[in-house]
Amino acid sequence: MARVEPSPRMTALLANIGGRTLGYVAGMGAGVIFLGSALAWAARPPAKVRLIIQQIRAIGVDSLLVVLLSGLFTGMVLGLQGYYSLRKFNAESFLGAVVALSLLRELGPVLSAFMVTGRTGSAMAAELASMRVTEQIDAMHSMALNPVKYLVSPRVVAGVIAMPLLTCMFNVIGIWGAYLVGVGLLDLGSGSYISGMEQAVQLRDVVEGLIKSATFGLIITWVCCFKGFHALPMATGVGRATTEAVVLSFVLILVSDYFLTSVML
């Protein structure tokens, strides 16, 4: 039987697919090693308390306004939509429960993580990418110092601490926003809103939401630091690293949200 020679175009296509696949796998491996290194430095004393506090400020305080604003309007729109949807079933009294459970378990952690990614994660990636371009990261290596210890570990620790706190703020102001709409603008009773919430919400709902938000804090800081740290040392490297960091963070937040929810439900 005659041997069939593969066409050069097919060979090139397969080589291209194989090369890209290997590149993605190598990138994922490098990302996991990077995270392991950051966590190992974070666990090694002495803790870089001053740097961690600086980063908590950068992540927490600087993102607070945007988180509060988005929380308020998310709660308000939930109140509005929830009220008219529940009224169809004469179940307006469940508004407090619906709003609180949606925010605590799902919307609070996810939306506040999106806000932090856009506000602080992008800045983090851009800052580290800029340090790569201007050889500041190389300078640390040349001083026999590991830049992951100073630039990445404090950010990862700060992300895990600050993200649940921001989520709590988002939840509180979101519940208040829905209260404003449901009780203030529409004709729902205040007692009905509060008691519905009180009966439906359990401590577990709050804790699960906070576990999610801490995980998202880890993901955002890890991905944004990784992309910034490994930016191409050229002017376009900063923009590219920032875009990739934000997009990948969004995707990983949603993917991990599904898996965390399926495990915790």
Place this chain on the structure above:
Amino acid sequence: MIEVVDVHKNFARQEVLKGTNLTIEEGGITTIIGGSGSGKTVLLKTMIALLLPDRGQVRVDGTDITRLGEKPLNEVRQKFGFLFQGAALLDSMTIFDNVAFPLRERTRLGEDAIGAKVRERLDQVGLKDMGYKYPAEVSGGMKKRAGFARALVTDPRIVLFDEPTTGLDPLLAKSVHQLIAAMQSRVGFTGVIVSHDIPEVFTISHRVAMLADGVIADSGPTEEFLRSSSPTVRRFLNSDTSEPADTL
């Protein structure tokens, strides 16, 4: 002291170093010259393992640093100071804190001793009262001086300079050269300068090597090098632009 042995380095499909061999002897200043894009900075960065060669060895005091793990590599790196092209000062710190950074992180010195040492180095580079400023608040020449102070603050045996006068006007460039020469004779470090600032850089160089087309075209004591019979060296020294730079 530093031996670069048959080093090859590729970026994407471009072969920058093609079997480079060079020995940096202890003491004095060795300058590596070459055309733009000839791989001088790549060669300099392989000497401290900021870039790893694809093939070949870089030996520092006999140890091949291309195969070392992080801890032993950092022990070797403690012998070095590095002045980057743009100084590479950390934006978030003042000049004082930048210079103090390696001392705070690598030594057990108290804050008083660190302060004294940092002030001494800043004074030596002419930045006595500039320690409180941030890198963004000072000129390019001052940044270079601050970077130099940081490179020297740990008393390294070897100091690497990547294009120390790029972006400076002739007067500032001359002052940076004089500063390097003065500090070298005072502190006694082994200096390796990458530069295309010729002939000015020859005034402070004890030895010169020329990198062209990925290999060392010629090297030797400055006086001998300037009499080199290598056509590549002669063309470069005479600023003969009849051939494209990448053929030099």
